[in-house]
Structures are given as structure tokens and as C-alpha cells.
Amino acid sequence: MAESSYVPTVLQDAVNWAQKYSLFTYPFATACCAMEFMSTMGPRYDIARFGAEFPRFSPRQADLLIVIGTITERQAPVLRRVYDQMPDPKWVMAFGVCASTGGFYQNYTVTPGADQIIPVDVYVPGCPPRPEQVLDGLMTLQQRIQDHRGHVQQQVGNTAAIGYTDRRRLPVLQDGTSMTLLPDERMPQDGRVR
Amino acid sequence: MAQRLIDFLARERPTAVIETVTHVGDEIALIHREHLVDVLTLLRDHPDTKMNMLSDLTVVDYLGQSPRFEVVYQLYSILHKHRLRVKVGVDEADDDCWVPTVTQLWHAANWAEREAWDLYGVRFEGHPDLRRILMYEEFVGHPLRKDYPQNGRQPLIRRPDAPSTDDQTTRLLPDSHDRRVS
Amino acid sequence: MSSPVAPPGRPLPTTAAETYDPRGPQAGELPLSPSMQAFAEEAERLPTDELIVNMGPSHPAMHGTVRVVLRIDGETIKDADVQIGYLHRGFEKECESATYTQIFPYVDRLNYVSPMLNNVGFAMAVEKLLGLTALIPERAEYIRVIMGEIARACDHLTCVFASLAELGGLTAFFWGNRAREHLWELLEDVSGARLTHSYCRIGGVAWDLTKNFEPKCREKLVKVRGLVADIRKLVERNRIFLDRMQGVGVISAEDAISYGMTGPCLRACGVAYDVRKDHPYSVYDHFDFDVPIADEGDNLARYLVRMEELEQSLRIVEQALAQIPPGPVLVDDPLIALPAKREVYNSIEGMIAHFKHIMDGLRVPAGEAYSYTEGGNGELGFYIVSDGSGRPYKNRCRPPCFYTSSAFRQMILGANIADVVPIFGSINMIGGECDR
Numbered sequence: 001m002a003e004s005s006y007v008p009t010v011l012q013d014a015v016n017w018a019q020k021y022s023l024f025t026y027p028f029a030t031a032c033c034a035m036e037f038m039s040t041m042g043p044r045y046d047i048a049r050f051g052a053e054f055p056r057f058s059p060r061q062a063d064l065l066i067v068i069g070t071i072t073e074r075q076a077p078v079l080r081r082v083y084d085q086m087p088d089p090k091w092v093m094a095f096g097v098c099a100s101t102g103g104f105y106q107n108y109t110v111t112p113g114a115d116q117i118i119p120v121d122v123y124v125p126g127c128p129p130r131p132e133q134v135l136d137g138l139m140t141l142q143q144r145i146q147d148h149r150g151h152v153q154q155q156v157g158n159t160a161a162i163g164y165t166d167r168r169r170l171p172v173l174q175d176g177t178s179m180t181l182l183p184d185e186r187m188p189q190d191g192r193v194r
Numbered sequence: 195m196a197q198r199l200i201d202f203l204a205r206e207r208p209t210a211v212i213e214t215v216t217h218v219g220d221e222i223a224l225i226h227r228e229h230l231v232d233v234l235t236l237l238r239d240h241p242d243t244k245m246n247m248l249s250d251l252t253v254v255d256y257l258g259q260s261p262r263f264e265v266v267y268q269l270y271s272i273l274h275k276h277r278l279r280v281k282v283g284v285d286e287a288d289d290d291c292w293v294p295t296v297t298q299l300w301h302a303a304n305w306a307e308r309e310a311w312d313l314y315g316v317r318f319e320g321h322p323d324l325r326r327i328l329m330y331e332e333f334v335g336h337p338l339r340k341d342y343p344q345n346g347r348q349p350l351i352r353r354p355d356a357p358s359t360d361d362q363t364t365r366l367l368p369d370s371h372d373r374r375v376s
Numbered sequence: 377m378s379s380p381v382a383p384p385g386r387p388l389p390t391t392a393a394e395t396y397d398p399r400g401p402q403a404g405e406l407p408l409s410p411s412m413q414a415f416a417e418e419a420e421r422l423p424t425d426e427l428i429v430n431m432g433p434s435h436p437a438m439h440g441t442v443r444v445v446l447r448i449d450g451e452t453i454k455d456a457d458v459q460i461g462y463l464h465r466g467f468e469k470e471c472e473s474a475t476y477t478q479i480f481p482y483v484d485r486l487n488y489v490s491p492m493l494n495n496v497g498f499a500m501a502v503e504k505l506l507g508l509t510a511l512i513p514e515r516a517e518y519i520r521v522i523m524g525e526i527a528r529a530c531d532h533l534t535c536v537f538a539s540l541a542e543l544g545g546l547t548a549f550f551w552g553n554r555a556r557e558h559l560w561e562l563l564e565d566v567s568g569a570r571l572t573h574s575y576c577r578i579g580g581v582a583w584d585l586t587k588n589f590e591p592k593c594r595e596k597l598v599k600v601r602g603l604v605a606d607i608r609k610l611v612e613r614n615r616i617f618l619d620r621m622q623g624v625g626v627i628s629a630e631d632a633i634s635y636g637m638t639g640p641c642l643r644a645c646g647v648a649y650d651v652r653k654d655h656p657y658s659v660y661d662h663f664d665f666d667v668p669i670a671d672e673g674d675n676l677a678r679y680l681v682r683m684e685e686l687e688q689s690l691r692i693v694e695q696a697l698a699q700i701p702p703g704p705v706l707v708d709d710p711l712i713a714l715p716a717k718r719e720v721y722n723s724i725e726g727m728i729a730h731f732k733h734i735m736d737g738l739r740v741p742a743g744e745a746y747s748y749t750e751g752g753n754g755e756l757g758f759y760i761v762s763d764g765s766g767r768p769y770k771n772r773c774r775p776p777c778f779y780t781s782s783a784f785r786q787m788i789l790g791a792n793i794a795d796v797v798p799i800f801g802s803i804n805m806i807g808g809e810c811d812r
Contacts, residue, residue: 027436030462032485035489036570038534038538042549042554043550044553044554044557070465072463074461074464075433075441107344109347116349250636250746250774255770272633275654300635302634302636305781306779327460328461329461329464338468
């Protein structure tokens with residue numbers, strides 16, 4: 001094995017190299033940072049130079065989830081569902097400080113960072129970050145992919161989404177509302193401060 | 195300076211008005227709840243007022259005072275270009291914490307009343323569709339009340355212990371591709 | 377509440393410019409063969425099932441923050457439930473624990489496409505409560521107008537090019553983006569930030585314009601005008617664009633007023649309500665500008681009103697650049713204005729004043745005020761209740777988008793499912809402002 005391990009390593013390098021320059025992005029755009037994301041896509045900053053210009057608005061075809069903007073508690077199950085629908089290998093970039101930590105919104109409705117819901121690989125701070133910062137974050141991610149280093153954050157595990165597997169079998173829109181938890185799946189009602 | 199509208203109200207509906215104030219140029223009328231629909235209909239339809247736009251509807255929570263809540267209607271007339279603020283006091287007790295709906299007068303009241311119900315818990319009797327609008331259905335309580343804690347999060351997704359976000363302390367796994375959410 | 381009426385097929389204008397009827401039979405359409413005709417008649421009688429379709433919140437055209445649950449029959453929308461709140465960030469709760477100065481960053485992020493207008497609106501509300509409105513230095517008012525109108529131009533431009541991109545016009549998206557970069561460069565030069573400026577202060581603005589602002593601004597305006605003209609040439613005679621905009625998403629003036637719609641959407645229904653004209657605040661009465669209106673109340677009318685307002689905004693900027701007087705940009709009152717950094721770092725008085733401002737906030741007399749300005753999407757109001765302390769007891773934002781979005785259901789009833797995207801794009805719902 002010692003002699004033959006060279007070839008798989010080089011092959012893995014080649015695969016990584018190919019992956020890092022063909023990131024299909026899924027922009028999960030919710031808030032202010034979407035304006036800067038538009039600029040990053042736009043003519044002056046041109047994310048296309050880094051092989052990540054092609055937004056796929058279906059998570060099933062994307063391999064880089066960019067969480068752009070504030071994630072609220074109401075939005076959290078949606079983000080989790082989008083992430084779970086993406087095929088492996090997949091990466092996540094938290095675009096802006098709200099997606100990284102919740103930013104200066106520390107209150108009853110804002111999730112303190114997308115990493116509470118899904119694993120995040122690259123954090124791009126800024127409110128909103130300048131496009132240069134985003135490109136820097138993208139290059140950092142590409143380096144990570146090339147180095148084959150895995151995610152920054154450990155996987156949150158399959159208990160993260162309550163009853164997710166159960167709910168996946170339910171028709172999403174039977175009564176016009178989805179994401180509804182069964183009574184016994186809800187969090188305790190008293191003082192649910194995390 | 196501006197007195198015309200509150201004078202009009204005091205003249206037309208003297209029993210409905212509790213108090214009228216002019217503050218920094220705004221005309222304000224505090225009225226009884228049982229006369230609310232009557233007064234607002236008058237203001238909307240009378241040719242002298244023609245308040246055809248409900249500019250805004252909100253609630254102020256004066257915790258510790260009685261009545262605790264004040265429902266605030268900002269009225270505007272596109273025709274006459276004047277404004278009036280109408281306020282109604284609402285008590286805290288659960289069976290008394292309501293005002294009649296004005297959705298039959300302005301379409302704008304529909305969402306505005308839903309929001310006031312969602313965030314302050316003031317019921318609007320007769321509203322056709324009084325659901326939460328900004329928060330989710332699973333949310334318990336009314337977050338903009340003064341006694342709701344600012345950090346009172348009610349997550350829909352259970353979270354593990356706060357995962358480390360520090361690159362240096364993370365255990366780097368050999369192959370990221372094998373890890374998946376089952 | 378009267379049941380909403382589906383927008384009827386408005387008779388299209390019969391001027392020579394546009395005689396094409398998108399809903400009618402296509403010119404050159406071949407008649408069906410008798411067997412096919414019979415089949416088509418049979419198909420008319422076939423029972424159809426209603427279907428529930430979910431759009432959003434993670435839908436590219438729903439701006440990530442709105443979910444629409446549609447009940448459709450074939451392609452026709454029978455009923456819709458518009459659900460907002462996916463970007464509710466607790467603006468009011470945050471404001472209750474922040475000083476008046478600290479609130480500026482929060483208002484920046486309400487309508488994040490034109491943050492400067494929110495800054496001005498909030499500053500004016502506090503100034504009204506303080507009785508400062510007449511004391512603001514004139515140069516500060518002019519700077520607010522210049523920056524605000526550039527922000528308004530950005531807002532309208534973004535609305536137009538984003539909805540054009542959703543309709544498939546990516547070229548317009550790129551050109552509009554270039555124009556917006558030019559405008560952002562101006563804002564960045566002065567305020568230091570591309571998007572979230574926090575440049576206003578209570579009693580004026582933070583600092584003066586940069587030295588070469590005027591020539592640079594004039595140069596950029598030329599470029600922006602050129603790009604906007606290009607975009608207009610690109611789309612306004614485009615058959616696909618007109619088909620999807622004309623006669624789609626119609627709302628009558630009465631309904632629009634009843635829904636509390638303001639701004640470009642209301643003016644597209646023929647109601648010339650513009651706070652800048654009807655209740656001139658700041659120095660808007662010094663300028664010569666028009667309030668464009670359209671009568672149709674459809675997508676195209678909203679697009680045209682926005683484009684025309686963009687031009688008017690640039691006109692205001694030009695006039696303001698010519699008229700702007702020299703002078704201070706912040707009131708000279710140590711109880712209201714933050715001391716200059718030079719004093720903070722070099723004198724004990726300045727440092728104490730700074731400390732008091734930051735820790736306690738400036739004291740606003742008890743009372744309440746509702747102040748309204750013309751935001752990017754309409755009447756942007758701030759209703760502030762003060763208890764005399766350094767933090768507002770309540771700071772309510774009257775969001776124009778919220779009321780416009782509440783009319784969205786009525787606009788899409790009876791339309792085709794594909795019309796949801798252009799209608800939603802044309803009302804310019806901004807999540808941060810709608811959900812706050």
C-alpha cells in the first residue's frame with residue numbers, strides 16, 4: 001500500500017482542484033447583505049472570476065450554500081431544510097455578521113448565527129461585508145477544499161432538526177401551513193431562553 | 195396651532211371624546227372604546243374630514259398604568275391633507291383586552307391589526323382572520339410587551355450545545371464527504 | 377370587509393404605440409382543425425382540481441422573506457395567503473434598549489436599499505420631539521437632501537433591475553448594477569460605507585461633504601443617466617417585457633388608498649400623493665421637481681413612475697449641488713450634538729460630554745410625535761413615545777412596504793401564476809422594512 005498510496009492522493013488533489021473552481025452557489029438571500037451579494041455578482045467585482053458565478057436556485061443542484069442575511073427563528077427550519085436537500089459534498093458560507101453570529105440583533109427573534117442550525121465553513125463578517133471580503137472568504141473556502149480539511153464546525157448531527165424525518169414524510173402544504181411541529185415536539189413552554 | 199380636527203370631534207361627538215391634546219403640532223384625541231367605530235366611521239365619511247387612509251395602527255404598552263395599552267390610529271386624508279391621531283385605552287385583563295376591528299373601514303387595518311395582536315396581544319373583535327403575522331404560530335406570548343424578555347427566544351429547531359466556531363480548536367476530520375445528516 | 381375583487385382585464389390603451397393585446401388571440405394564429413376544435417371544447421368542460429402551491433420563502437423572486445401559498449386552478453390564482461415575518465428582527469424591541477444615537481444603525485437596516493432616507497426620517501422624528509426642526513443648519517438640510525435623493529435613485533434603480541433580472545433580463549441587471557455602483561461610490565465617499573451609512577445625526581449630519589464631491593457627483597450623474605437610458609431602451613419596447621407588465625397586477629386608486637399604499641405604487645394609480653410636495657419638509661420647497669403619476673395602476677405604470685422619479689431625484693441633486701450654502705452641518709448645542717473627536721481626545725470637558733452622550737443618550741422631553749417623510753417606497757413614518765429618558769419608550773416605524781404588501785393578495789387574485797413574480801417585483805417589498 002505504501003507504494004500505491006501516491007496515486008489516490010494525487011487523484012484526490014485533482015478532484016479537489018476541480019471542485020474548488022466549479023462551486024455552484026445557492027444564495028439563501030434574506031436581508032441587507034443581498035444588496036452586496038448583487039454587487040459581488042455584478043460587473044465590478046465579478047465573482048465569476050473565481051468559478052462561482054452560477055447561482056442555482058435549486059438546492060439539489062448546488063454545492064455552496066451562501067447564507068446571506070439575518071436568520072430568524074422563523075426562518076431557521078427553512079434554512080435547515082434547504083441545507084438537508086443539498087447533495088454532498090457541500091459547503092456553507094455565512095455572509096455577513098448576522099449570518100455569523102446574529103450581529104447586533106440579540107433578541108427574541110433572531111437566531112444567533114446560522115451555525116446554530118447548520119455547519120458553517122467560512123464566516124465573512126461585516127455589516128454588510130464589502131465584496132472584496134466576500135471574494136476573500138471564497139478564496140479561503142477554495143483553499144479549504146483544496147486542502148481537503150473538512151468543515152470548520154463539527155457536524156450538528158441528526159438530532160438538530162426536531163422530528164425532521166417525520167415531517168419530511170408529511171405533505172408540506174396540506175393545510176396551507178408547513179413546518180408545524182406536533183405538540184410533543186415543541187420546546188418547553190417556560191422561559192425558553194437558550 | 196392645529197386645532198381644527200379635535201374641535202370638530204368635540205363638536206360632533208362630545209360624549210365619545212375623553213381628552214384632546216395638541217403636542218408638537220400633532221392633533222391627538224383619546225376616545226372611549228365603545229365609540230371607536232362610530233368616531234372612525236364619522237372621520238372617514240364626513241365631507242369635512244374624509245380620512246380615507248389609515249396611515250398606521252400600533253399599540254403602546256404602558257406597563258404599570260391603567261389602562262395598560264393604548265391602541266393608536268394614525269389617520270390621514272389624501273383629499274384635505276390633514277392628520278389626526280386617535281387613541282383608545284385598553285385594559286390588561288385578558289377578557290377586557292380588546293378593541294373592535296376597523297377592517298370594514300380600511301383594508302389597511304387587516305394586516306395592521308394582525309400585527310398589533312401578534313406583538314402586543316390586543317384582540318380585535320370581529321377581525322376576519324386574526325392570526326399571527328410576524329411571529330410563527332408556535333410562538334407563545336407577545337414579544338413587544340414590556341414584560342417579555344428581550345432575549346426570550348423560542349427556537350423551532352433544537353440546538354446542540356453551542357458548537358465551536360474556532361478553527362484552531364476544531365477536530366479536523368479526515369474526510370468531510372463521509373459525514374452527512376442522516 | 378368587502379371581498380377582494382379579481383383585477384378585471386383592463387381595456388388596454390388603444391393608442392398607436394401599443395395596440396397589441398397580450399390576452400387576446402395572437403396575430404397570425406392558425407385556426408384549429410374541426411377535430412381539434414371539438415377537443416378544445418371538450419377540454420373546457422373537463423373538471424379541474426384545485427392545487428395548492430407554495431412559493432417561498434426561499435424562492436429567488438420572493439426576496440427570501442415572503443411565503444405565498446397559492447390555491448390555483450390550472451394557471452389561474454384562486455386564492456392566496458401571503459405570509460410575511462421571515463425577517464422580523466425585533467426592531468422596536470432593540471430600540472427600547474438603545475439610545476437615540478444608537479438607533480441610527482438599526483434604521484439603516486429597515487429599508488436597506490435606501491438607508492439614507494431612513495436616517496433622515498428618524499432624525500426628523502427625534503428633532504420634532506426636541507423642537508429642533510427649525511434650527512437645523514441649512515447646509516445640513518441640503519446634504520440630507522442630496523444624499524437622500526441619491527439613495528432614492530438607488531432604491532428605484534434596484535427595484536427595477538432586480539425585477540428585470542427576475543423576468544430574465546440579466547443585461548439590465550448588470551447595467552443597473554453598474555449604475556448603482558456609481559451612486560454607491562458617491563455615498564461611500566461621503567459617509568464611509570457603501571450601504572449602511574449611519575451618516576445622519578440628530579441635529580444635522582455627521583460631517584461635511586468631501587472636497588471634490590460636487591464635480592465627482594456631476595460626473596457620476598452623467599454616467600448614471602446614460603446607463604438608465606440604456607436600460608430603458610433595452611426593455612421598454614421589448615414585447616416580452618410589455619406582455620408581462622402591461623395590464624398585470626392592476627389595483628384601483630380607491631383600493632390602493634384603503635390599503636394604505638403610498639409612494640410610487642400609489643402614484644401609479646393616479647393619486648399624486650408625495651410627502652415632499654404635499655407637506656414639504658427639510659428644504660424640498662426650494663427645488664423644482666415634478667411628481668410623476670400614471671393612471672393604470674399596473675406593473676408597467678409602477679415601472680414607469682419609478683423610472684421617472686429616478687430622473688426627478690437626479691434633478692433635485694443637481695439643483696441642490698448648485699444651491700448648497702456654506703456653513704456648519706450640525707447644531708451648535710452640546711446637549712444634542714456629539715462633541716468633535718478633536719475635543720474628545722484633547723479636553724476633559726469634551727470627553728465627559730462624549731461619555732454622557734454615549735452612556736446616557738441625549739435627553740428627549742417626554743411626549744410623543746409622529747413624523748413622516750417620503751421614503752423609497754412611500755410614506756415612512758416614525759412614531760416615537762418618549763418618557764424623558766435617553767432611550768425611547770417606543771419607537772414605531774410606519775413601514776410603507778408593509779401596507780403595500782398587504783395589497784399584494786388582491787393584485788394577484790385572478791392573475792396567472794407566472795404573474796406573481798413581476799407583480800411582486802414591481803411593488804418592491806423590502807423585507808427589512810416590511811417585517812422590521
